[in-house]
Amino acid sequence: MSRNPYVRPMSKTTWYLRNGRFRIYALREVTCLLVGFYAFLSIFALRALWQGADSWNAFLASQQSTPMVVFHAFALVYFFIYQTVGWFQLAPKAMPLMMGEKKVAASTIVLGHYLVWALVSLFLLWFVGVI
Amino acid sequence: MSTRQLELEILRYDPEKDEAPYFQNYSVPCQDDWAILDAVNYVKENLDTTLAYRWSCHMMVCGSCGMMINGDPKLTCKTFVRDLPDKVRIEPLENFPIERDLVVVLDDVIEKLQRVKPYIIRKDPAPENEEFNQPRSALMKFKQYTMCINCMCCYSACPQYGLNPDFIGPAALALAHRYNIDSRDQGKSERLDILADHDGVWDCSFVGACSEVCPKSVDPAAALQQMKVDGTMEWWKRKMGFPGGDS
Ligand code: SF4
Ligand code: SF4
Ligand code: FES
Numbered sequence A: 001m002s003r004n005p006y007v008r009p010m011s012k013t014t015w016y017l018r019n020g021r022f023r024i025y026a027l028r029e030v031t032c033l034l035v036g037f038y039a040f041l042s043i044f045a046l047r048a049l050w051q052g053a054d055s056w057n058a059f060l061a062s063q064q065s066t067p068m069v070v071f072h073a074f075a076l077v078y079f080f081i082y083q084t085v086g087w088f089q090l091a092p093k094a095m096p097l098m099m100g101e102k103k104v105a106a107s108t109i110v111l112g113h114y115l116v117w118a119l120v121s122l123f124l125l126w127f128v129g130v131i
Numbered sequence B: 001m002s003t004r005q006l007e008l009e010i011l012r013y014d015p016e017k018d019e020a021p022y023f024q025n026y027s028v029p030c031q032d033d034w035a036i037l038d039a040v041n042y043v044k045e046n047l048d049t050t051l052a053y054r055w056s057c058h059m060m061v062c063g064s065c066g067m068m069i070n071g072d073p074k075l076t077c078k079t080f081v082r083d084l085p086d087k088v089r090i091e092p093l094e095n096f097p098i099e100r101d102l103v104v105v106l107d108d109v110i111e112k113l114q115r116v117k118p119y120i121i122r123k124d125p126a127p128e129n130e131e132f133n134q135p136r137s138a139l140m141k142f143k144q145y146t147m148c149i150n151c152m153c154c155y156s157a158c159p160q161y162g163l164n165p166d167f168i169g170p171a172a173l174a175l176a177h178r179y180n181i182d183s184r185d186q187g188k189s190e191r192l193d194i195l196a197d198h199d200g201v202w203d204c205s206f207v208g209a210c211s212e213v214c215p216k217s218v219d220p221a222a223a224l225q226q227m228k229v230d231g232t233m234e235w236w237k238r239k240m241g242f243p244g245g246d247s
Helices: A020-029 A030-051 A054-064 A066-095 A106-127 B037-045 B105-116 B136-147 B154-157 B159-163 B169-182 B186-195 B209-213 B220-239
Strands: B003-011 B022-031 B066-069 B072-075 B087-091 B098-100
Touching: A020 A030, A020 A066, A020 B072, A020 B209, A030 A054, A030 B186, A054 A066, A066 A106, A066 B220, B003 B037, B022 B037, B037 B087, B066 B154, B072 B209, B105 B154, B136 B169, B154 B169, B154 B209, B169 B186, B169 B220, B186 B220, B209 B220
Parallel strands: B003 B087
Antiparallel strands: B003 B022, B066 B072, B066 B087
């Protein structure tokens, strides 16, 4: 009897369409595009700030146009779903806590993350004068 | 007990005759309490004796009956007919070469399981003529990683292993972690060179698919993330000239 194993190749370009788990993973990784966009945006903001009051005000106005507001809102929701929820869900795996002989429940660790997140958000809102 | 007719679509491949695998259909009268493995056994016993597949224990212990059930890697002895639709597609575990029909070639992962040095390594001699005591809390840290039955469902679910077959992969890395965090082991820095290589933990992008499909709740994804943290600490320690921590 001869061996002749058959290899099923994995498509390098469409593998993430294979199942739901892979699709969610791909959608999470896509957030890197948004991160890249915001990195560029901060550079533009810094440049405007450096060029003086007029450019800075123009920059601020450009961010308040309807398309930009829609985009920022979309990015916020997208980040929330695929970064905040996604990573917080995974946090207990990366940092398991032991209380004596027992593991701290995963849900407790996740809840802790949301709590810290809320506190940091409140601080930031207070810091920029919104509340 | 009621029976239900299930249409099984089974991937067939004969290495001596076939150019490529193809699906063959079988209609199987399944009883309510059957696992899908019973349905495959029915095919073998009553419809087609040429069908090749692996199984042994029928009780989630041997780890040999993993297959793709409607696209998900599962133990066929743990997947029940009553939870499945009338049409069930059965394929050999994905990301592995097909030896014949539902049997896959596992040589690669067997080698990887050995490569990570899955045994207790001691630098100081172990206590002689007395028990090597370990507090229960130390056991609880790694116990879940000892539950792995090497079914390789996690490798089938892992996109990184599919894309880069050199990736050591979830079960072997989780096994290495099991020894790294065993309080009796002193081999962590010895394993680090294997684990922190680019085919080691850093090839994992934390998809978490491995943990979702694991039939024994081993949670290999957790082990891998903890190893990333450990590996980074160790790297810094070495950079700063501290001796490696081996406990
Ligand atoms: S970690 Fe789970 S899925 Fe992977 S080989 Fe072990 S038991 Fe199977
Ligand atoms: S968490 Fe890592 S090892 Fe597990 S499926 Fe994802 S990439 Fe693979
Ligand atoms: S037959 Fe042994 S695990 Fe399924």
